Amino acid sequence: MGLKTILLVEDNPDDRDLTVRALKRHNLGEDLILARDGAEALDYLFCQGDYAHRDPSDTPQVILLDLKLPKLSGLEVLRRLRADPRSKLLPVVILTTSNEEEDRLSGYHFGANSFVRKPVDFEKFSDAVRELGVYWLVRNEPPPRQKGQAGH
């Protein structure tokens, strides 16, 4: 059971690989879980589908959520996470390309803990990922594990 788990929800393989690269560069990506779309992210979090047999007590420390996702949009994933008692308190960071006011507003409205824009410049992107990892995995104290949160 890895305590410092990051769940990265990202459909673009380029962005996914670059994020992984940036995390690894700063030794933050050991326990990285990858979800290629919103549905997979929900399956993982709620231990269903392909993830039906995983240990439900193993919840990620932080979720890095892209907004532009196939099937289920990032905002929809966020809405469902916040509607479920098991994931209601999970820290969610929206990590997205756009900086549209509308997206920021709905992101915070649906309960995102943070909104970070992915810079074009890889150096800056790498810095942003490092700051995020340090903050959410090291500096930030996660919400206490609730009873019944792990079970179905």
Place this chain on the structure above:
Amino acid sequence: MNPAPLPASRSGRRNSFARRLLWLTIAVTGAALLAACAAFILYDQITYRRLMVRQLAVEAQVIAANSVSALIFGDPRSAAKTLSTLSASPDLLAAGIYDHRGRLFAFYRRGGAPLLPPSAPPMPPFGQRSWYADGDVILARRITLAGAVAGTVYLRNDMKQLTTRNRHYTEIAFIVWAASLTAAWIFSTAYRRGIAQPIVDLAHTAVFIAHDQDYGLRAQATGRGDEIDSLVEAFNAMLAAIGTRDADLAQARQTLEARVALRTAELTAANRELEAFSYSVSHDLRAPLRGIDGFGQALLEDYGAQMDPTARSYLDRIRAATQRMGVLIDNLLQLARVTRAEMRRENCDLSAMAAAVVEDLRRQDPGRQSEVEIEPGMHAWGDAGLLRIVLENFLGNAWKFTAKREWTWIAFYRANHRNPSEDVFAIRDNGAGFDPAHAGQLFAAFQRLHAATEFPGTGIGLATAQRILHRHGGRAWAEAQLGAGATFYFALPRYTPPLAASS
């Protein structure tokens, strides 16, 4: 149709036209009658007086003729007898005959009358004279015989008859006057209907229309072809014209509203498309750039050792181009955003805003020797977020173009300007300046007056600032000499108190 209560003055107007017409008739009739009666009575009195004097003169002549012999023969009894015939004349009060020496010779007085003829006769100058005394008329006449004065006859008549006559005439005149006025009243009241009623009706119709705004009503024509009929016709024609105009206006407004609704729908659709477009640009154009830059960097890091310097420089250039494109996309998005962003106007402290912007610039470029002068207390009425972008662009521009100086000098101050309706602000620098011949192109998007290699930039910043100023009802312009610094000006409508601009 059931009209709402009308103004109280609608009926029973105190100053009504019909009533005034009636009073006019009565007054004119009364005055004319009064004048006629007075003239008639006056004339009658004058005529009657003359008649009385003439009658008195005849009586005096008769008495003079009959008393000549009595005077000659000194027979007062005969004279008194002659005088006694005057008792047939009821108004004669007293009479007397004097001899040629002026002594009272004989006299008569009506029974009960206290008056006696005077002891000496008042001498008439030319044979005969009459005068009035104490409301009586007196006549004296010489009695002559063969050209010699034999004596004088004196007659005194009272004017009671005249007074009685006058009273009777006045009473009759008053009765006639009153009867005429009554008749005038009755006729006027009866005919008033015919003359004044159409005007009164017209006035009522006008009041109804003014009250109900119902231009479909029409005034009733009299059909007599007089001026009132013309008035009614003209009034109705005006009503018809107003009705037509109202209908035209209503139709024009409907057409306009429909057109506005259509245009609004088109604009809304276009705006939505534009928003979708910039959203897509924001997401989809930037993502591949990050891939190019990221994997370029990965290539350099992981395989840089196996590349020769040329290959590495190519990779560097790929990454530089990618990053420039990223900035370009961001600037374009900002330009698009300031156009459609909703404006929330408030009183903005430009001095404080500029100080914050300069602080950011210094933080990003810590090695720069700079002196930035900001006039304190500069305020403007506008959207704080958008005005900050304006200052970022102008101050950023000044910062950028002073990069090659030994020290940077920038001043932000309120420019003297004569127009009282706007505030003009200036940002002056000691930078590279520009050729004033090209000042007009400065604010067009993508127009650059310097090579990108000399001063980096996308050429969108000033266009964005200008667009924001235009949205605030302001403007921007610049003055410069090549190599001698530049001054950028921007004008904003003067701050209006929140009362007038709160909505």
